Amino acid sequence: MITVFTPFASLVGGALIGLAAVLLLATSGRIAGISGIASRLFPPYEDSGLAGRIAFLAGLVLAPVLVMAATGAPIIQTVSGNLPLMAAAGLLVGFGSVWGYGCTSGHGVCGLARLSPRSLVATAVFMLAAGLTVLVVRHGLGG
Amino acid sequence: MGILAQLLAGLVFGLGLVISGMANPAKVLNFLDVAGTWDPSLAFVMAGAVAVTFIGFRLVLARPRPLFAAAFQVPTRRDLEPRLIVGPAIFGIGWGLSGLCPGPAFTALALAAPGALVFMPAMLAGMAAARWLATRAPAIPSPSR
Structure with missing residues (x-):
């Protein structure tokens, strides 16, 4: 499916x-890594930040609702309807992002801004792995 | 106040995901599809985000402490380890299959597409599993069982 380039x-x-991310760091002193925030909904609890994490995630969930209410227009979104594939992808994304200490936000945005070598390696690896996966799925199988 | 600030940060983050187009997995997959229907938008999202955090983080970290917390909690490790290859490789495969990473997985909930509703519990289960596995390592013989 073609999407419009929106620079x-x-x-x-x-x-x-x-x-x-700057707002979160300035107020709570934390890095805005979504996988880090979401995974710490689960034990072991190392601090008392659970309520704040739930508040941040609630903001994420509410944002598109507010946009739709403000603009009156639906949000364009195409999600695969292949449910076994989406379940498998969810497991991989959840496990891999926590095992690798971060995802697109924590490594890709916050880590690169901090010039962290760990985040640079992680970002390069997940970009490459994702690109190769799309290459195989869209162009490699029965192509 | 701290919790309100975190709600606001989440809202602005989600707003950014929606406006940038990254809440739509099709746009993300097209960025990854360099050999096909390539859409370079994601590179502009990264550029905009990193430009702001690069400057903003430095201004914020020059202050003695955050507004509503005792201290900054910023990662300090700079060493490389196998987990930084293995984890992102697994994450990248899932991202490439679905077009969803953790942030957009949350903004997708309200639109309630079946694929997104299946993705979220699976992602949380994967996160819980990784956290559990991480607390088990290193392999020290467990005391009296």
């Missing part, structure tokens, strides 16, 4: 993601 909206949206 301006993507740059502005990206800047908002960065702003949210």
